[in-house]
Amino acid sequence: MFFDPHARGVFAVLPADGGDTGVYRWFVILEIVLAVVTFVALCFIVAPYGRHGRGGWGPTVPARVGWVVMESPAVLLFAAFYLLGTHRFAVVPLVFLGLWLLHYVQRAFVYPFLMRGGGRMPSTVVGMALLFNALNAWNNARWISEFGTYPIEWLTDPRFLIGLVVFLGGFVLNLASDRILRRLRGAGSTGYQIPHGGGFRYVSSPNYLGEIVEWAGWAIATWSPAGLAFALYTTANLAPRAMANHRWYRETFDDYPVSRKALIPFVV
Template sequence: MPASGLYRAFVSLELALAVATFVGLRLIRAPYGRYVRGGWGPTIPARLGWLLMESPACLVFVGVYAAGPHRGAPVPLVLLGLWQVHYAHRAFVYPLRLRGGGRMPLAVAGLAVTFNVLNASVNARWVSAAGDYPLRWLADPRFLIGAALFLFGLGLNLRSDQTLRSLRGPGETGYKVPRGGAFRWVSCPNYLGEIVEWSGWALATWSVPGLAFAVYTAANLVPRALSHHDWYRQRFVDYPPGRRALIPYIL
């Protein structure tokens, strides 16, 4: 099924949003997590915010995917599985494992919902309708390398999140210096994992929508990683001096 003009416009919009997001986040720290502050309207519990933000990426993807003519083909089903492994956890497991009673602005959650609906829609439509994957794609080096990167990035993200959660005991709300694992080299290996993960998705799908998501992920997370790195260095006088923000020995 050829991609329509409207579909291409939505993919182009996502690329444009990546540019705007990168510029905006280099100027303003997104007001959630450690940067939550007043002046951004009503707030909601962080657990609820993450559920609202991430569940459309899981549910909308399934809905759009199910409407595609290739929904029962082997390669689209594998790609569906990869996507859902990430987002089922992010939407329905990760929020329940958050510690502390943090809050986030409702506006932040709303913006994230809007993006996730757009992103899930264009990627799901590609996988089950606009793309056309023969069974041999599962043996193609682009898919194999992409899937390996995806799974590696997912593992790095999950392990790093677990390290961050373990820093707080029951009832604790403060911040500590994370250590061990990939934190030996960078301040935000969880963000590095997501960037690697969705870069792998772009390669495995060999698609412009996949590339748009990978670009947006980097545009969103690189500025936040740099902000976290600066925050750690300002807050902790003993912060490891050789640790980089995101990429070992480089950035």
Template structure:
């Protein structure tokens, strides 16, 4: 039987959904100052590699800690969800930063905000899958689980493949930008963001949970405006940028 979440859990889920709305509105007017959009005026900075490890590692480490607090922690379906989560965040926190090329920097303020969000997000998702949710082994045959996991893995593959294309554009030690080609870049300017959005939509479907829905909404709210900003930057920077390429959704946006 599914345990009824406590009141605090419900408020934290609502908080994440509210943050998604605020984030989307804010990012429609302000471009987060990291990567190609890095600029001064946002306080002290750290090397981008350090920033990524510090802000993303709690989503892996603390998720495991919170997960282990749940009474369903040894059950098969929650363990699969744990593996999917760690597939993304171990790569994002402990692999991706060390594959980065270039010597960019990240504002400490951006890093700190990401850490706070990850603390909230890992708590509600880990607690749902190992404590409040109830996933019998029969959930493995449920269409929501099957479709959700396939969507998650497809998004993960698109995200990783797109990052690889971006990384190969830079020679070791260089810091310039050029037009990415191939893979999802044939259709959109930010297939890496599209892949991550697909991942967490898949997670929301597979877990069929309020926590998963809140995370999917926040991911779209955070990355969709960023993708539009990237698209605008590419068009302004490169005169020969492919005119048929869209910002985020092939043939549409």
């Protein structure tokens, strides 16, 4: 069963047979299955980019190029899929479009050019991320502009208001944490250092925590199956990497803060 933005209960039925609706249902289910598979795989294999980069994964591309290529579908394809919807000019879908682009324009076309260093990433990682972003763009864009129905009153619904606050809070935490990481690599600086300040006072990967919180907020604000699938996938993808980062910091730096957790302050 699927979320209905008008339903006061948690679930409402979206027909599973016939036409675009049936196909859409299976794409959302596919994303949830991918979340489970990704989580299990990443509990055993650390994705080979960034501080965990290593050989044996085929040809590589400059990290800056890789980020643009794999994240741009979340902007370009999302916009194209969104414009197919019958509700594309309605106010609430346009608000959701703005929130989505707020994150992904920065991630695809700003963040890569703020990166410091000449790292590379495997083209296999780029390819897998590109395919996921295309699927995720379809699921979320088609929901907000076609399959979901949002009257103007949705902007005052508690689910939208809570989701918006959570989304923006996660977005700010994500950006602030990335900025702290960039500042560790000033002019003439090489290698990795221990980050301090901001969310790093509490966890090793506040940038990942921010992104998980952000898309949880999106799921609440849109009250949608696509939003739920994306929030699950984001957690499945980033939580294991946060744990890997935490282990790496502790193994690399003898003076790493012992009270700092991996992802959730004071918990884990």
